[in-house]
Amino acid sequence: MDQNFLTEVVTVLTPSEKKEILDVSETTLFSLGKSVQPTKSLLRICISTNWNEISFDKEKVFSQIFPNQAYVPGKIEKLMVDAHKFIRAYLQTKSYISNNSNFLNELKYAEILWNKNLKHRHNFLINKLQIELEKNKIYDLKFFENKFQLENRIHYNLCIHNLGKGDLNISKLISALDEYYFVNKLSIINRFLLQQKLSKIDPIESILVFISEELPLAKKKIFSPNFIIGAKILEFLASETPLNEIEVLSLFHEIVKYQNSLDQETLSEFFAYLRNICVLSLTNDIENIAIENVLHTLYKDNLERGLLHYEQKLHRSRYWAVSSTALRVGETSWAKDFIEKYKDDLIDEDEGRSTYYTNLANYYFQIKDFERCISTLGFVA
Numbered sequence: 375m376d377q378n379f380l381t382e383v384v385t386v387l388t389p390s391e392k393k394e395i396l397d398v399s400e401t402t403l404f405s406l407g408k409s410v411q412p413t414k415s416l417l418r419i420c421i422s423t424n425w426n427e428i429s430f431d432k433e434k435v436f437s438q439i440f441p442n443q444a445y446v447p448g449k450i451e452k453l454m455v456d457a458h459k460f461i462r463a464y465l466q467t468k469s470y471i472s473n474n475s476n477f478l479n480e481l482k483y484a485e486i487l488w489n490k491n492l493k494h495r496h497n498f499l500i501n502k503l504q505i506e507l508e509k510n511k512i513y514d515l516k517f518f519e520n521k522f523q524l525e526n527r528i529h530y531n532l533c534i535h536n537l538g539k540g541d542l543n544i545s546k547l548i549s550a551l552d553e554y555y556f557v558n559k560l561s562i563i564n565r566f567l568l569q570q571k572l573s574k575i576d577p578i579e580s581i582l583v584f585i586s587e588e589l590p591l592a593k594k595k596i597f598s599p600n601f602i603i604g605a606k607i608l609e610f611l612a613s614e615t616p617l618n619e620i621e622v623l624s625l626f627h628e629i630v631k632y633q634n635s636l637d638q639e640t641l642s643e644f645f646a647y648l649r650n651i652c653v654l655s656l657t658n659d660i661e662n663i664a665i666e667n668v669l670h671t672l673y674k675d676n677l678e679r680g681l682l683h684y685e686q687k688l689h690r691s692r693y694w695a696v697s698s699t700a701l702r703v704g705e706t707s708w709a710k711d712f713i714e715k716y717k718d719d720l721i722d723e724d725e726g727r728s729t730y731y732t733n734l735a736n737y738y739f740q741i742k743d744f745e746r747c748i749s750t751l752g753f754v755a
Contacts, residue, residue, distance in 0.1 A: 380458045381425040387461075392421045395464055404463040407456030415439045416453045417460065477503065477520045481527060488531065500528065513600045514637035515558060522547075522554040553601070556592045559584065560604035564647060567611035571654055585612055599632035600640060607647045617655055619664040622648060626672065642681045648672055663703065670703045677712075688719040690729040697733045701740040710737055728754045 387395070399406065399414050406413040419438055432450045436443075439453070471479070480503060488496040503524055510517055529543040536542065563581055570577065585608070593605060606625055610617060629636075629644050636644070652669035656662055673696045676682050682692055693716060700709035717730040731753040738747035 378430055378454065380420060380454045380461075381430050383458065383461055383465075384420045385425050387421070391465075391468075394468075395461060396421060398464055399460065404460050404467075405456075406460055407453070409453060409456070412439050413453050413456045413460065416450075416457045420457065475516055475520065477506065477516075478523060481520075481523055485527065496531075500524070511635060512637050513598045513635050514640050515561065515600075516637075518550070518554040518557050518598075518600075522550040525550040549595075552592065553596055553598060556588075556596055557598065557601050557604065560601065560608055561643075564604060564607050564611060567608065568647065568650055571611070599635045603629055603632065603636075603644055607644065607651075610651050611647070616658060617651060617665075619668045622652060622655075622665065622668050623671075626668070626675075641679075645672065645676050645679075645681055649676070666699060667703050670699050670705060673699060674708075683719065684721070686719065687721045688716050689721050690723065693720055693729060694733060698736060701737060706737065706741055709740075713737060726753065 384392075396418065398404065399417055416435070416439060419435060433445050436445050436450050439450075480499060484496045484499040484503070487493075487499065507517075507521055507524065525543060525547040529547045532540070532542045563584065566578070566581060569575065589605060589608070592601070603625070606628070610621070610625070626648055629641070629648070633641055649669060649672050652665050652672065655665045656669070659665075673682070677696065682688060682696065693713075697709045697713050700706075700712065713730070713733045717727070720729055723729050731750050735747050735750040735754070738744070738750060
């Protein structure tokens, strides 16, 4: 199969996308280049052809678009460039509309209204978005981005009509910028610190400066749940002193306290950090039964919340981690129930159910039923 950029993109389009592209090509929404009709013809040919089975023959395609004309080298290539630009513009626009938040779309529309001199409609929409933010109860990363973009839009409009009064919304803009900056930076740095503990990578000077200088100042003026918990996780990850079970449980209860103010993704991320902190502590002190009990508590809680599954499926390594932790802390009955309940949820489990039988054998070993343990291991491939 001889594919080019254009045909590669066409092969991954859905049937509905192919239909929409042909429909949109009949409008002037996106440019089709200088040769409009030939580019439309090329689009129809590309979209109706299965390029996984047929090679792209430039001369043959040329004859379909320009019948009774002699082949002109380079002409098809130019049409291919214009056709690909058209498809790219369509996909980019579709992605923007579907993935961008309704809030930012509304804010962009307010800007369009302003530029078209419908300032009263612009102001009405801005006030509506301000009320929407004030009513918001979920402080995820998108919330802080929306808040910053809104305050920046208000600042921009005041600058255009600067009456020499007020601070041009700069105070609110800086506050929103600080929140947006610190919450996002905390999330990134926490990922780095966790990775550093796993792979022993060298520290970054700017992160050390952030921890020692910027973070203490930020903690005095930012009080969103997302920031407060993120900062405590950072301190846990940056600490060289082993954490005790009271500290970990304290943060667990704080996350639960603010759970209604956090989106599901952020909540899942925070609990994942707590579990990893416990695992790291156990790596350094395998006999720390108190931390292992906390980890078991986290597993049980997160399992009930659906945070251990991915698309209703459970990874085999997590299945083992949950069951083996329960067994080590003496929760044998719970472990057995867990092993049986989730045996059909495993990702990429083999036909012989090796993961299930390995966990089951471990259960029998822990309760000292060695005969059943050995017989169960016989099922493991």
